Amino acid sequence: MTMLDNLVPRPDPARALANYRVLAAGYDGTCRYIAPLRQRAIDALMLTPGESVLDIACGTGPTLPSLARAVGSAGRVIGVELSPQMAALAKARLLAEGLSGSVHIVEAAVEAMPPLQPADALLLCYTHDVLQSPAALERLIACAKPGARIAILGMKTVPWLWGWPLNLFNMYRARRYMTTFSSLARPWQRLEQRGASLRQVHTALWGSAYIVAGTLPHQIDAREAVSGQEPVARHCRQSCQPHLAIRRHSR
Numbered sequence: 001m002t003m004l005d006n007l008v009p010r011p012d013p014a015r016a017l018a019n020y021r022v023l024a025a026g027y028d029g030t031c032r033y034i035a036p037l038r039q040r041a042i043d044a045l046m047l048t049p050g051e052s053v054l055d056i057a058c059g060t061g062p063t064l065p066s067l068a069r070a071v072g073s074a075g076r077v078i079g080v081e082l083s084p085q086m087a088a089l090a091k092a093r094l095l096a097e098g099l100s101g102s103v104h105i106v107e108a109a110v111e112a113m114p115p116l117q118p119a120d121a122l123l124l125c126y127t128h129d130v131l132q133s134p135a136a137l138e139r140l141i142a143c144a145k146p147g148a149r150i151a152i153l154g155m156k157t158v159p160w161l162w163g164w165p166l167n168l169f170n171m172y173r174a175r176r177y178m179t180t181f182s183s184l185a186r187p188w189q190r191l192e193q194r195g196a197s198l199r200q201v202h203t204a205l206w207g208s209a210y211i212v213a214g215t216l217p218h219q220i221d222a223r224e225a226v227s228g229q230e231p232v233a234r235h236c237r238q239s240c241q242p243h244l245a246i247r248r249h250s251r
């Protein structure tokens with residue numbers, strides 16, 4: 001596959017599934033150097049004991065143990081992951097860390113996430129495809145409390161005038177880890193357009209890695225109110241009861 005395959009406006013979950021089937025086994029080895037950035041994104045969530053947090057597109061689960069520590073035994077941590085191979089490695093990690101009974105993995109596309117109890121906070125680390133999927137954004141907003149806190153870590157482009165070698169290098173390296181290069185200059189912009197209040201709190205790797213943090217919309221989308229449709233957010237608070245058994249973290 002070439003970088004040209006990623007010049008499409010929307011992510012392609014089928015291609016992501018195929019890519020991660022191959023990438024899963026070597027995934028952790030390729031991204032050890034970003035562990036401090038992941039921790040910084042978790043810190044930006046300012047989690048407190050007893051809170052609930054969703055790790056969206058959690059992959060092999062590198063952030064799950066730290067999230068579990070942050071919310072403590074009274075809190076809840078759920079990872080959502082599309083790829084069965086990545087989810088299996090996340091489950092193995094939880095088992096190895098003694099967290100398999102307390103942190104839950106939902107194996108599903110975010111777009112098709114089952115109803116969950118609305119969460120206090122959401123973490124997205126290197127989830128460019130999810131950020132470019134309007135259906136995924138609606139679903140994650142629906143499964144969070146109004147004004148829930150969110151932190152996003154990922155790759156972005158820097159100004160092409162001086163940064164084109166860095167951009168091309170990063171895009172080449174990232175071509176199999178995302179299926180669209182849409183909005184790479186500001187990957188969080190769709191979420192902002194959807195009403196999230198976000199600010200960039202950190203950059204690294206010469207500006208090509210970002211952390212943004214903030215809050216999801218506090219109220220329902222005005223368009224939903226005008227159209228008379230059942231608002232996604234309200235619908236979720238009525239129906240996102242704990243159909244799913246969410247076990248509590250027990251350390």
Ligand SMILES: C[S@@+](CC[C@H](N)C(=O)[O-])C[C@H]1O[C@@H](n2cnc3c(N)ncnc32)[C@H](O)[C@@H]1O
Binds near residue numbers: 125136
């Ligand atoms: C680059 S990995 C990041 C994994 C992890 N968050 C981390 O920090 O290492 C991107 C992950 O997003 C998952 N993914 C892609 N599209 C998804 C979707 N629509 N729903 C859920 N997971 C998705 C992929 O399967 C992959 O595991």
